Amino acid sequence: MRNALGSVDTxxxxxxxSEIGLAIVARLVRDxxxxxxxxxxxxxxxxxxxxxxxxLGAEVHVVDFDASRPETHQDVIxxxxxxxxxxxxxxxxxxxxxxxxxxxxxxxxxxRDVAVNFGGHVSAGLAAARRLREQGxxxxxxxxxxxxxxxxxxxxxxGSAKAGLDGFAQGLGDALHGSGARVLIVRPGFVIGRxxxxxxPAPMAVGVDEVADAVIEALRSRARVVWVPAxxxxxxxxxxxLPQAIWRRMPR
Amino acid sequence: xxxxxxxxxxxxxxxxxxxxxxxxxxxALVKENTAGRGFLARGLGxxxxxxxxxxxxxxxxxxxxxxxxxxxxxxxxxxxxAGTSLHDLMTALVPRGWFxxxxxxxxxxxxxxxxxxxxxxKNHHVDSSFAAHVRALTLVTADGSVRVxxxxxxxxxATVGGMGLTxxxxxxxxxxxxxxxxxxxxxxxxxxxxxxTLDVMTATDDRYRYTVAWIDLMARGGRTGRxxxxxxxxxxxxxVRGVVRGDPLAFGPRQRLAAPPWVPDGLLNRATxxxxxxxxxGKAPTAKRGLIQGVTPFFHPLDAVAGWNRMYGxxxxxxxxxxxxxxxxxxxxxxxxxxxxRRVVSFLTVLKRFGAGTPGMLSFPxxxxxxxxxxxxxxxxxxxxxxxxxxxxxxxxGRLYLAKDSRTSAASVAASYPRLEEWRAIRDAxxxxxxxxxxxxxxxxx
Numbered sequence: 001m002r003n004a005l006g007s008v009d010t011x012x013x014x015x016x017x018s019e020i021g022l023a024i025v026a027r028l029v030r031d032x033x034x035x036x037x038x039x040x041x042x043x044x045x046x047x048x049x050x051x052x053x054x055x056l057g058a059e060v061h062v063v064d065f066d067a068s069r070p071e072t073h074q075d076v077i078x079x080x081x082x083x084x085x086x087x088x089x090x091x092x093x094x095x096x097x098x099x100x101x102x103x104x105x106x107x108x109x110x111x112r113d114v115a116v117n118f119g120g121h122v123s124a125g126l127a128a129a130r131r132l133r134e135q136g137x138x139x140x141x142x143x144x145x146x147x148x149x150x151x152x153x154x155x156x157x158x159g160s161a162k163a164g165l166d167g168f169a170q171g172l173g174d175a176l177h178g179s180g181a182r183v184l185i186v187r188p189g190f191v192i193g194r195x196x197x198x199x200x201p202a203p204m205a206v207g208v209d210e211v212a213d214a215v216i217e218a219l220r221s222r223a224r225v226v227w228v229p230a231x232x233x234x235x236x237x238x239x240x241x242l243p244q245a246i247w248r249r250m251p252r
Numbered sequence: 253x254x255x256x257x258x259x260x261x262x263x264x265x266x267x268x269x270x271x272x273x274x275x276x277x278x279x280a281l282v283k284e285n286t287a288g289r290g291f292l293a294r295g296l297g298x299x300x301x302x303x304x305x306x307x308x309x310x311x312x313x314x315x316x317x318x319x320x321x322x323x324x325x326x327x328x329x330x331x332x333x334a335g336t337s338l339h340d341l342m343t344a345l346v347p348r349g350w351f352x353x354x355x356x357x358x359x360x361x362x363x364x365x366x367x368x369x370x371x372x373x374k375n376h377h378v379d380s381s382f383a384a385h386v387r388a389l390t391l392v393t394a395d396g397s398v399r400v401x402x403x404x405x406x407x408x409x410a411t412v413g414g415m416g417l418t419x420x421x422x423x424x425x426x427x428x429x430x431x432x433x434x435x436x437x438x439x440x441x442x443x444x445x446x447x448x449t450l451d452v453m454t455a456t457d458d459r460y461r462y463t464v465a466w467i468d469l470m471a472r473g474g475r476t477g478r479x480x481x482x483x484x485x486x487x488x489x490x491x492v493r494g495v496v497r498g499d500p501l502a503f504g505p506r507q508r509l510a511a512p513p514w515v516p517d518g519l520l521n522r523a524t525x526x527x528x529x530x531x532x533x534g535k536a537p538t539a540k541r542g543l544i545q546g547v548t549p550f551f552h553p554l555d556a557v558a559g560w561n562r563m564y565g566x567x568x569x570x571x572x573x574x575x576x577x578x579x580x581x582x583x584x585x586x587x588x589x590x591x592x593x594r595r596v597v598s599f600l601t602v603l604k605r606f607g608a609g610t611p612g613m614l615s616f617p618x619x620x621x622x623x624x625x626x627x628x629x630x631x632x633x634x635x636x637x638x639x640x641x642x643x644x645x646x647x648x649x650g651r652l653y654l655a656k657d658s659r660t661s662a663a664s665v666a667a668s669y670p671r672l673e674e675w676r677a678i679r680d681a682x683x684x685x686x687x688x689x690x691x692x693x694x695x696x697x698x
Binding site for chain 2: 180
């Protein structure tokens with residue numbers, strides 16, 4: 001249960017090796033969370049990550065999870081609930097980022113990645129939401145992206161999956177209104193981390209820790225949407241208005 | 253679904269509300285339990301945290317449990333339905349020359365809630381907590397049966413202080429106190445710092461049935477812990493002769509004020525609370541004996557303002573109440589000193605000496621010092637500070653009051669309630685499927 005000062009007790013991370021996901025979980029544990037489940041493909045999470053969370057005081061469980069197999073998602077949520085009890089925070093943090101050039105050459109790979117980045121989040125999100133609704137409390141943290149706020153030519157396969165995810169998260173948040181369960185939509189800009197290794201950071205790039213800090217603050221204040229950094233929000237208010245002819249020429 | 257919070261107005265969760273009017277209706281509801289998120293009894297919602305919330309489940313609003321009572325003046329006992337408030341009870345009993353055995357800082361609690369939280373009052377050092385005066389209680393258990401329990405039953409001592417997790421209390425019989433007047437004879441005195449407060453209370457508390465100290469937490473340096481001690485007894489007819497005209501037992505409390513429905517956030521801050529405290533301390537006499545006061549100003553000053561919890565703004569408030577055993581005064585000093593140095597805003601800081609506890613397995617009171625704080629939930633760094641206090645309290649052999657808690661950890665409760673396992677065994681026997689649940693129980697893994 002979330003307490004009066006915003007600390008929670010249980011956390012489920014789907015995509016248990018995600019850098020951002022683990023950074024958020026570590027902060028939640030530091031703030032008092034005591035039971036954690038990391039759901040990762042093959043049920044494997046690096047030992048040092050497990051050790052780090054355990055040292056912070058959490059009891060950590062690991063379960064096999066495959067984002068590309070939506071038929072298994074409900075089971076994973078049920079397993080987590082059986083192990084942890086009520087799920088206070090659920091963070092689907094899995095995702096793949098392929099280059100647009102690769103997708104242009106390999107439409108099948110593009111569809112596969114969209115299935116994970118969007119379809120996987122839909123099945124996992126709905127399964128989690130069902131559980132949170134029954135509980136009457138709990139937050140689903142959806143890691144959207146500014147890439148989906150207005151889709152750019154430079155990465156429109158990834159961006160369109162994020163656009164779908166963002167719309168899904170907004171609708172799900174509305175659907176859960178009044179149930180006690182909530183959705184937090186996180187819209188980071190370019191995140192410097194393992195996932196973007198080798199890429200040149202875009203303007204207003206942020207680090208993993210900044211994203212995690214912003215998520216923690218938003219969970220505490222019960223915000224509905226958080227942009228990281230916060231100034232991306234006014235920036236995108238403007239960018240949304242740019243004529244398509246200009247937007248099309250955005251270099252990246 | 254109805255969104256519920258405790259009196260602190262933090263961490264709301266929705267539940268289905270039911271309003272059973274009798275033990276049979278409670279039993280019927282519990283028996284047809286299908287939803288899977290369980291039941292919990294709720295009284296007047298004065299517990300500060302999530303003790304009377306049940307996210308996604310059913311909350312039984314017990315104020316509709318036929319508010320009624322009977323007085324047996326021979327035995328000095330009252331039998332009341334669990335939904336009867338102490339306010340209603342006192343309004344009826346006081347003019348007849350009887351007083352409730354224990355009253356917390358508000359009359360707006362139900363008999364069921366008073367027993368489930370095993371409440372204490374200013375007379376704890378003499379009279380112990382509410383449960384010590386309960387002769388019998390009627391409990392609807394998870395299987396839908398209606399059981400009458402007394403102090404000889406283990407389930408009785410799991411139920412008093414058991415936070416509603418053993419079943420639904422529907423009726424209770426408890427001893428009352430005969431009084432000659434509705435007034436209190438009160439001595440007020442000021443102390444200059446915490447040490448003097450502790451000394452005076454230790455030396456002379458036993459002369460009074462009711463005692464409490466209000467601490468000015470905004471005072472710092474050499475004045476840290478300066479307090480106003482308020483101590484008294486029920487006034488006799490002799491005491492009020494010439495002071496009170498008419499019926500000395502007359503009692504007709506009214507709520508004269510109400511907090512406005514909306515209050516700007518941050519109204520209670522260092523400046524306003526500091527100013528209030530300075531005036532409150534300053535206006536108290538250095539020592540004044542034999543004041544005659546009514547029940548409300550002495551026991552329930554805040555009951556004069558309806559909905560006073562709204563004054564804390566939309567962020568709500570956190571109550572922090574702990575007890576440490578006698579001998580652990582250093583822990584008390586450390587907490588008061590830290591709060592003072594860090595200038596934490598606490599509007600109502602109250603210190604009290606506890607006497608003997610009851611055999612209630614989860615009852616809070618034990619012989620020692622108890623300190624209660626009211627802090628706006630939005631104070632920066634509060635979570636970390638209170639976690640540190642938790643550790644100090646547990647280390648000192650003390651514990652936190654579950655009826656007020658909204659933020660401690662399962663680990664500190666497990667470490668500080670030595671009879672928790674014993675309680676769990678009895679609760680599990682009475683409720684093997686976990687029919688009775690609360691947000692508090694989930695949060696603290698009770």
